[in-house]
Amino acid sequence: xxxxxxxxxxxxxxxxxxxxxxxxxRRTIAFVLSDSDDHPDVEELYRxxxxxxxxxxxxxxYRTVRLFEENGILQRRDFxxxxxxxxxxxxxxxxxxxxxxxxxxxxxxxxNAELNALLDSIVREKGYDLVTTRLSIVGRRKxxxxx
Amino acid sequence: xxxxxxxxxxxxxxxxxxxxxxxxxRRTIAFVLSDSDDHPDVEELYRxxxxxxxxxxxxxxYRTVRLFEENGILQRRDFxxxxxxxxxxxxxxxxxxxxxxxxxxxxxxxxNAELNALLDSIVREKGYDLVTTRLSIVGRRKxxxxx
DNA sequence: GTAGTTGCAAACTTTTTGCCGCGCA
DNA sequence: TGCGCGGCAAAAAGTTTGCAACTAC
Numbered sequence: 001x002x003x004x005x006x007x008x009x010x011x012x013x014x015x016x017x018x019x020x021x022x023x024x025x026r027r028t029i030a031f032v033l034s035d036s037d038d039h040p041d042v043e044e045l046y047r048x049x050x051x052x053x054x055x056x057x058x059x060x061x062y063r064t065v066r067l068f069e070e071n072g073i074l075q076r077r078d079f080x081x082x083x084x085x086x087x088x089x090x091x092x093x094x095x096x097x098x099x100x101x102x103x104x105x106x107x108x109x110x111x112n113a114e115l116n117a118l119l120d121s122i123v124r125e126k127g128y129d130l131v132t133t134r135l136s137i138v139g140r141r142k143x144x145x146x147x
Numbered sequence: 148x149x150x151x152x153x154x155x156x157x158x159x160x161x162x163x164x165x166x167x168x169x170x171x172x173r174r175t176i177a178f179v180l181s182d183s184d185d186h187p188d189v190e191e192l193y194r195x196x197x198x199x200x201x202x203x204x205x206x207x208x209y210r211t212v213r214l215f216e217e218n219g220i221l222q223r224r225d226f227x228x229x230x231x232x233x234x235x236x237x238x239x240x241x242x243x244x245x246x247x248x249x250x251x252x253x254x255x256x257x258x259n260a261e262l263n264a265l266l267d268s269i270v271r272e273k274g275y276d277l278v279t280t281r282l283s284i285v286g287r288r289k290x291x292x293x294x
Numbered sequence: 295g296t297a298g299t300t301g302c303a304a305a306c307t308t309t310t311t312g313c314c315g316c317g318c319a
Numbered sequence: 320t321g322c323g324c325g326g327c328a329a330a331a332a333g334t335t336t337g338c339a340a341c342t343a344c
Binding site: 169188189190205213229231 | 307308309310311317318319
């Protein structure tokens with residue numbers, strides 16, 4: 001009995017496109033991920049997935065997250081703090097970066113074309129083609145800034 | 148009996164300057180670190196330290212590395228691969244970045260003034276003061292490059 | 295029908311911690 | 320001499336895996 005606990009999602013489609021079996025658990029995890037615009041770690045992902053369908057174990061979340069990463073569906077990020085965090089890989093080219101608030105740990109995403117170009121030229125000059133950039137800037141809110 | 152297993156080192160001095168007790172183990176670890184220009188993880192550090200003085204436990208390496216980090220002597224880096232890696236913090240301002248060879252995993256350090264300036268202005272524009280930058284670029288050696 | 299997937303619990307890996315004797319300042 | 324440090328081994332925290340049952344295709 002195919003007992004659908006949650007609807008399809010863009011990530012579920014991607015999953016099919018890559019020829020991966022779309023099990024109930026994967027559909028759920030894909031749904032949760034499609035619905036997230038932050039950078040959850042595995043435990044947080046597990047919490048959200050269980051809220052949708054309690055028949056998911058954390059081992060499955062780990063396995064799925066790894067599978068999705070290997071298939072270019074997810075990207076692993078490391079913001080310090082010991083646990084891996086994940087976000088949807090937005091195709092080859094909307095490179096974005098992370099500004100981390102030093103006091104709150106909050107992650108702010110941003111893009112910057114000039115930065116893209118500069119990084120590209122630096123790497124090229126050293127004889128490499130740019131594959132991925134991982135940039136996190138830790139910053140402290142300037143005195144006089146709004147709360 | 149003060150039984151010196153290894154000489155003082157720039158990091159040992161720094162250690163004293165911060166008012167930290169300079170024990171034999173710390174001197175050894177400081178020595179090993181001063182002597183390293185790569186990015187060892189704790190286990191590698193432990194291996195190198197034990198080679199100098201076998202009376203060191205891995206717990207001490209963990210404790211020392213954390214202590215040094217808290218005192219701005221070391222910086223923790225995350226190149227993926229699960230374990231934290233460390234390098235000597237070169238004072239406030241010789242910010243440098245890492246280019247990681249996608250095929251070999253080799254880490255190439257570089258500096259770039261233009262990049263420093265651009266990052267600084269980006270962060271400032273968002274109302275923050277730059278504290279630290281963590282930038283790793285993964286690149287693949289261009290076809291036709293030397294080996 | 296079958297190969298691939300899941301849940302569970304146990305194993306593993308990396309890092310932290312409690313306790314007590316010891317060494318640095 | 321006193322307070323903090325280090326060794327040891329056990330515990331925590333995060334992640335992976337073996338196995339038998341199950342499910343998508």
